[in-house]
Amino acid sequence: MSQSGQGRRDRSLSFGSQAAAYERGRPSYPPEAIDWLLPAGARDVLDLGAGTGKLTARLVERGLDVVAVDPIAEMLEVLATALPDTPALLGSAEQIPLPDNSVDAVLVAQAWNWFDAGRAIPELIRVLRPGGRLGLVWNTRDDRLGWVKQLGAIIGSEDARGVIDAGVSLPEPFGPIENHQVEWTNYLTPQALIDLVASRSYCITSPDAVRTRTLEQVRNLLATHPALAGASGLAMPYVTVCMRATLH
Numbered sequence: 001m002s003q004s005g006q007g008r009r010d011r012s013l014s015f016g017s018q019a020a021a022y023e024r025g026r027p028s029y030p031p032e033a034i035d036w037l038l039p040a041g042a043r044d045v046l047d048l049g050a051g052t053g054k055l056t057a058r059l060v061e062r063g064l065d066v067v068a069v070d071p072i073a074e075m076l077e078v079l080a081t082a083l084p085d086t087p088a089l090l091g092s093a094e095q096i097p098l099p100d101n102s103v104d105a106v107l108v109a110q111a112w113n114w115f116d117a118g119r120a121i122p123e124l125i126r127v128l129r130p131g132g133r134l135g136l137v138w139n140t141r142d143d144r145l146g147w148v149k150q151l152g153a154i155i156g157s158e159d160a161r162g163v164i165d166a167g168v169s170l171p172e173p174f175g176p177i178e179n180h181q182v183e184w185t186n187y188l189t190p191q192a193l194i195d196l197v198a199s200r201s202y203c204i205t206s207p208d209a210v211r212t213r214t215l216e217q218v219r220n221l222l223a224t225h226p227a228l229a230g231a232s233g234l235a236m237p238y239v240t241v242c243m244r245a246t247l248h
Helices: 003-025 031-037 054-061 073-082 117-127 146-155 160-165 190-198 201-205 208-224
Strands: 044-048 065-070 088-090 103-109 128-141 178-188 234-246
Touching: 003 190, 031 054, 031 103, 031 128, 031 178, 031 234, 044 054, 054 065, 054 103, 065 073, 073 088, 103 117, 117 128, 128 146, 146 208, 178 190, 190 201, 190 208, 190 234, 201 208
Parallel strands: 044 065, 044 103, 065 088, 103 128
Antiparallel strands: 128 234, 178 234
C-alpha cells in the first residue's frame, strides 16, 4: 500500500476513538435525498461504511431489510445499541461480507472517499442484483454566510461543488452517474457542534495541542458570535450531495 493510501486508511480507522461524539454531533440525512437514492421497489439494502448508523436508522424506519457494514468495531457497537435488530457486520468496501447478488441497493454515506475504488467497485458489482443501484451521499455544511462561514475558517470549509468535482468514476456495467442536491437545515445543541468538530478525522488525528486549540476556537465562537451566544439551539444549513448509478 502506498504511503498516501496508508495515511487514508489510518484516518478512516481513526473514528473509533470518537464514536460517541460522531453519533452525537453528525447530522442525519434528509428524506428527499434518500428517496432519490433508492430504486423503486428496493427491499434489501446495504449501508456500506455505516459508521454509527446515521443513515441506517433512516433506512430501517422505511421498513427496508438493511445490513450495515463498517470496518470499525466501536462504530458498529454504537449502531447495534440503537438498532439491535439490524445486522451489523465488520467488513469493508474492498471485502464485503455478503453473498453475490444479495442486495437491491448499496448506499454509501460520507465514506466513498475512504474506499480503494479499484478494489471496491468489483465488490459492489458482485453483491448488487441486476438493475441494482449504487447511491452515494455527503452532507456538506453550507458555510457561505454568517457564523457557519466563521466555523469553516476554524475547521476548514466544505464545498458541495468540490465533492462533485472530486471525481467519482464508475465503469460498465454501471450506467451513467446522476447528480442531485438537497438544501436543508439541521438543528443541534452547542455541545453537539463541539462533538461534530471533535469527530472529524483531521481533528482526531491532530496532535493534542492542535486538537485542543481547534476546540477552544469553536467554544469561543459559540460564546461570542451574536447569533450563537446564549443560544440553546443552533440552525446549521447543509447541502446534501447525492450521486446514483444503476447496474445494467
